[in-house]
Amino acid sequence: MNWAHFYLVCFLVGFGLSALSFLAGSIHLHVPHLHVHGVHVPRGFSSSGGAELPWLNFGTIAAFLAWFGGIGYVLERYYSVWFLAALFFAILSGLAAASVVFWFLAKVLLSREAPLNQADYDMLGVLGRLSLPIRQGGTGELIYSQQGTRRVAGARSDDGFAIPKGAEVIVTRYEKGIAYVRPWIDPADELEHKTV
Numbered sequence: 757m758n759w760a761h762f763y764l765v766c767f768l769v770g771f772g773l774s775a776l777s778f779l780a781g782s783i784h785l786h787v788p789h790l791h792v793h794g795v796h797v798p799r800g801f802s803s804s805g806g807a808e809l810p811w812l813n814f815g816t817i818a819a820f821l822a823w824f825g826g827i828g829y830v831l832e833r834y835y836s837v838w839f840l841a842a843l844f845f846a847i848l849s850g851l852a853a854a855s856v857v858f859w860f861l862a863k864v865l866l867s868r869e870a871p872l873n874q875a876d877y878d879m880l881g882v883l884g885r886l887s888l889p890i891r892q893g894g895t896g897e898l899i900y901s902q903q904g905t906r907r908v909a910g911a912r913s914d915d916g917f918a919i920p921k922g923a924e925v926i927v928t929r930y931e932k933g934i935a936y937v938r939p940w941i942d943p944a945d946e947l948e949h950k951t952v
């Protein structure tokens with residue numbers, strides 16, 4: 757096996773892996789994750805507190821192999837460049853291609869990724885309005901906003917009394933999909949009534 761054949765094999769493997777990942781993504785084929793033990797993966801880039809993307813990943817490996825093999829094959833086969841110069845330019849082009857793929861993954865595809873924080877979805881203390889009244893001992897409907905999205909939940913009165921439609925309420929506890937609420941009184945209004 758000479759250098760041209762080595763580069764050609766690298767190109768075919770890299771191009772094949774890239775095509776396989778494209779086709780698998782196009783038909784929404786999910787393959788199990790491959791865990792390699794004993795291999796240290798260098799720390800990568802974390803996008804705005806999100807999950808960290810390692811420098812060495814499937815996309816960067818496939819891009820490196822395809823460009824390394826393609827440039828190396830062309831230089832070795834058609835230009836008869838000295839093998840060390842061809843190796844240098846092949847490695848340089850592979851690293852450049854892997855860097856472009858990594859940048860695209862980190863800045864474009866994963867730019868809005870962020871880890872979920874349980875506190876962001878905690879119902880305790882949420883303010884909302886009743887769209888359906890709560891009868892004494894009954895269940896109504898609460899409309900509230902959380903993480904910039906309008907949401908709806910079943911609601912019951914925390915003390916068992918009726919609460920009219922349109923009343924502003926605060927969630928005191930949340931159990932089995934039901935928000936237990938009480939009417940919300942703004943502390944500033946309460947202070948104003950006491951001073952008058």
